[in-house]
Amino acid sequence: MxxxxxxxxxxxxxxxxxxxxxxxxxxxxxxxxxxxxxxxxxxxxxxxxxxxxxxxxxxxxxxxxxxxxxxxxxxxxxxxxxxxxxxxxxxxxxxxxxxxxxxxxxxxxxxxxxxxxxxxxxxxxxxxxxxxxxxxxxxxxxxxxxxxxxxxxxxxxxxxCGKPGLSDSGAYAGSVDRIFEFIDAVPFQDISFLLEGARMNKAISEEGLRGNYGLQVGKKMSQKSAVNLFGNDIASRIIAATAAASDARMDGSAMPVMTTAGSGNQGIACTLPVIALAELLGKDKEMLARALALSNLVTVHIKHYIGRLSPLCGSGIAGGVGANSGIIYLMGGSLAQIKHGIQNTIASLSGMICDGAKSTCALKISTSTNAAIQAATLAMNDIAPTTKDGVIFEEVEDTIRNMERLVQEGLADTDTAILNIMLSKGGVM
The missing domain is CATH 3.30.1330 (60s Ribosomal Protein L30; Chain: A;)
Structure with a gap:
């Protein structure tokens, strides 16, 4: 890389x-x-x-x-x-x-x-x-x-076009340390193009909040009603904005989205929580661009190990981890706290499977956004899992690589099982 x-x-x-x-x-x-x-x-x-x-x-x-x-x-x-x-x-x-x-x-x-x-x-x-x-x-x-x-x-x-990507495994040498160093050093003008993606993804989020798309996950979360248990706090507003974009996209909205690592839902999941929080905190364009660079690159980093398409939900896991990193950065977190956040988010989301692209993707994205916010809150208090906890290793890169082991060793037959279940419903192709 x-x-x-x-x-x-x-x-x-x-x-x-x-x-x-x-x-x-x-x-x-x-x-x-x-x-x-x-x-x-x-x-x-x-x-x-x-x-x-x-x-x-x-x-x-x-x-x-x-x-x-x-x-x-x-x-x-x-x-x-x-x-x-x-x-x-x-x-x-x-x-x-x-x-x-x-x-x-x-x-x-x-x-x-x-x-x-x-x-x-x-x-x-x-x-x-x-x-x-x-x-x-x-x-x-x-x-x-x-x-x-x-x-x-x-x-x-x-x-x-000759530029390396997450599929270029022979050249890949990514790490959270390197990404963090990059986003602090890169000139703002070099990453300002990410703001166009922010505009694009925010627009489809607003469309999802206005319309009656899919399961209306974001829209119903944002509405004040007797049956809405969510308040009007920062976390609920971020989750609603993110889910609404997926509602619209999965239900066939003709509005474009800015994708990340080959997926629009990954782009939504890793950017909209960052966009929404930056707006709520009054951050300037440069801070937003740097946070987006971080969230996108961490998502790409996770996807390198999960795979371009996978039995694991890339939008939920990779997008959620990316969003978590961007959230912590906007809150003034350190590299150590970003690593804590990644560990926390993986500990929460590592078992989320992918059962295809459809309206319920908005549910998974709302879940992962909530997990990212929760994980960021713990990380900012310097709380993280230990090596005694499941798939978590001491070094964050080892934990991330465990996602590859989970896909290749633990979930080798999961895609086949999911597809067979989906095809058993008949008339789906």
Whole structure:
């Protein structure tokens, strides 16, 4: 990891809609754009994690959920250059055309037996040609592109711009110490771009608080009523603001979000608590930018060990740990207290599983935000777990690495079990 600033530029990017179905739309679009004839069939082969995270989530601008409409739109819109914002400015005509494609039964989805957690293979057929696009490892990493079996050099993706990311394990040398040193030393102008992400994520939070999205977790928490047990304290306002953004995003809001490490919900989870607290405390833009740099980089650091897609909830665990670090920084905490906060948050959230992208993500994010605030309060009082406590080790980096062991050794079959449970409900793809 040669430059933490480069990591920020690569891993903090905008997206419209849940990144898994949007990545499917992107793959289909890449293949469809190679064909100059009418599309006669689309075949998708997807890893279990892609299916799990795309089955129940709302697709922006459609009022529909799941993989089929995302894939069909990818075949129709023809703007793969927009990558994770491929469905922005969707028109009624495009939606109608996509639904007609589905009505004709031109889409088939299969589970791919692959060790790669993030794998999308899209084959698009026309009367005389077949085009193939494979996305693997990262949501916009084009692993293979071909027309009639002849390999084509893919367009340069933002994810492949030569800058290292959390997937670059051979170059990875991240640590909480290094991140803390960076955020104190980096010139403000170099990280001021993070403020655009703050504006973007705050906007979708406000939309979630206004509208009736999903389970309305954030909205109902923020309303004064006889059945609301939450008060109007700082913690409740931060949790409500964060959950509301996920409510809107998971229910198909067409507003963009600033993602972190390939996930919009991770971006929401690690930034909105920091944004909300900075506003409540009256912090200036520079302090906010530094806190956001910290929260994003700590989230990326945790995700390096959990994995891009995982049986553990990245938004809850990685996003919660990142938010906790940013909260402590805004409260004037030291590096030692930030480490205490990470230990506290992992002790609280380490067992949170991922059962796909859907409306209940807002519940998990509200839980993780609450845990992050609680953990920060303890850390600011110099309280942290000891080595006698579960997965916690004395050194914070060892505790973080234990998340990788938990995924690889302890939860090896969890994704399969979760996916089988989801598929048992029938009609979900």
């Amino acid at each position: 040669s430059s933490l600033l480069e990591i920020l530029h690569k891993e903090v990017v905008p997206a419209e809609g849940c990144t898994e179905p949007i990545a499917v739309a992107y793959a289909v679009s890449l293949a469809a754009e190679l064909l100059k004839e009418e599309i006669t069939f689309i075949k998708l082969q997807l890893s279990g994690n892609i299916i799990k995270n795309a089955m129940g989530v709302g697709i922006p601008g459609t009022g529909q959920t799941g993989l089929p409409i995302a894939a069909a739109l990818g075949a129709v819109v023809g703007r793969s250059h927009k990558e994770l914002e491929i469905l922005s400015n969707l028109t009624p005509a495009e939606l109608k055309q996509a639904n007609e494609l589905l009505d004709r039964g031109l889409l088939e989805v299969e589970l791919k037996d692959t060790p790669e957690k993030l794998y999308i293979e899209a084959r698009v057929y026309s009367p005389n040609h077949t085009a193939t696009a494979i996305i693997a490892g990262e949501h916009t990493h084009i692993d293979f592109l071909a027309l009639d079996g002849e390999k084509i050099t893919p367009p340069k993706s933002k994810a492949d």
